[in-house]
Amino acid sequence: MAALVTVGEFSRLTHLSVKTLHHYHEIGLLAPVSVDPSSGYRRYGTTQVDTALLIRRLRELRMPLAEVRELVETPDSARREETLRAHLERMEQELAHTRDVVTSLREMLTPGQPALDVDYRFVPAFRAYGVRDQVEREQIGPWCERTFGRLGAIGAEYGILATPGATYSDDFFTEDTGEVVAFLPVAPDQVPADGVEIVDLPGGFFAIGVHSGPLNDFDRTYGALGSHVAEHCQVAPGPIRELYVVSPGDVDDPAAWRTEICWPIQRIPAPKG
Amino acid sequence: MAALVTVGEFSRLTHLSVKTLHHYHEIGLLAPVSVDPSSGYRRYGTTQVDTALLIRRLRELRMPLAEVRELVETPDSARREETLRAHLERMEQELAHTRDVVTSLREMLTPGQPALDVDYRFVPAFRAYGVRDQVEREQIGPWCERTFGRLGAIGAEYGILATPGATYSDDFFTEDTGEVVAFLPVAPDQVPADGVEIVDLPGGFFAIGVHSGPLNDFDRTYGALGSHVAEHCQVAPGPIRELYVVSPGDVDDPAAWRTEICWPIQRIPAPKG
DNA sequence: ATTGACTCTCCGGTTACCGGAGGGTGGAGG
């Protein structure tokens, strides 16, 4: 009953190019019903149109072919829904991200960025409750939310008033994934607590820049501080620290947020004449 | 004043990977201030951090590097704004498109599509006012709006009540760009009008499927009709026609829209016993 | 002088195809 058609015809039915259909055949995503053994001509069935259109739709959503395959090969409709929903969530996230980037771009193109002033400080070694994890750049938002939620709860339990912070390994920035340690300073004799470890952070000199306001141009402050350090100081080994002086957990208004970025340096540079 | 740093350091300042920086150097988008002639080591200036971050932001918006280059190399801020705005517009468009695709996907994954019934008809040759253009798939929406706006205005002027339509060359679907002719039938002795040509559409047999409702799953109706034709008819050469029986220009409610898709066939097939 | 962290270039691979060369097929017309 279902007629067999050539690639060209199938292409017209599905609005997928012949090249694309060849490709899908090659990778085994959408194989024709039969292939003439002598001529190599592909024959598609008209019942495949629906599958082809489904694939086309998913591709329009920029879904990678690997996921598309997973989806079209899964007969279980619950799991299909699941995969799809996950993808949509990613797209929503991307969209939100886009909006952020756009606003920060606007600020960037209209010049007049205020100069960052940098503070030098010696920070003694201290002990803290810590949560250590290998985190991907993209996941850092949710991770922080979870982790500082937990740390905050423990802090409240023990009546700790210290400012929380985190250290970020270089890899985290350059490889898009690396070790992050969220910490909440405690007294040296503090008892262990559930779900967190005790970490000892080394002391040293730091160049410190303060980022105020929403986080969408955080990297500019970061770059400005880094530039300053490169120009005026000798960097020291060790991860960069951030101190969340006023964080999203404290107040809702993004304008009030304050983060201190602490860049390890060898010593405090001599002021210029 | 501005210190020179190595790629690695610059990478840390900008959160661009070393590989990426190499790439940008190679294509001349962001060249280091100097390159050591003996060792080949790159030296970046801290003043380049801002440019690098700008590039990073634009890339996060998926802007192609060619455009990014255009933008960062343009000192004229008006033109920069222009390029940026154009890009944002494209993204908005893409977003809207995404929403459409998603809704139609939902419908697709929950089965139960009503069978399309196909009508056979002989359509005599007729004359029409026509607008012929080479159109890209992506541009078809705005193009139709413009073109049918114009045709509608001319039709109103002459008191023409006919149903407008369009023909689409095969290339339009398979190559993503091809000839489209929007037409509005007129009497054979109709006088020429400004901005449109007189076209004569050949008569013949057609298999006709009606698509009702919003256009987001238009291609499914299209595929269903094509499948039907492949199974029951012999196709005839010539472009596919669409007749806009009830179009967005007539009513705002998408549910009321009706489009007839006309697939050229050799003859009306004999009904099956 | 050696270590170890860093850097260089070059080559290949990735994803989802597109374009074209060079050659075989299939049905229609002469």
Added chain:
DNA sequence: CCTCCACCCTCCGGTAACCGGAGAGTCAAT
């Protein structure tokens, strides 16, 4: 039956924007 033309095949290379790794050179400190 032959020829034509549209269609089809495979194979090769290219695209964008990088990533990964090999093999080798470099820098600063110990």
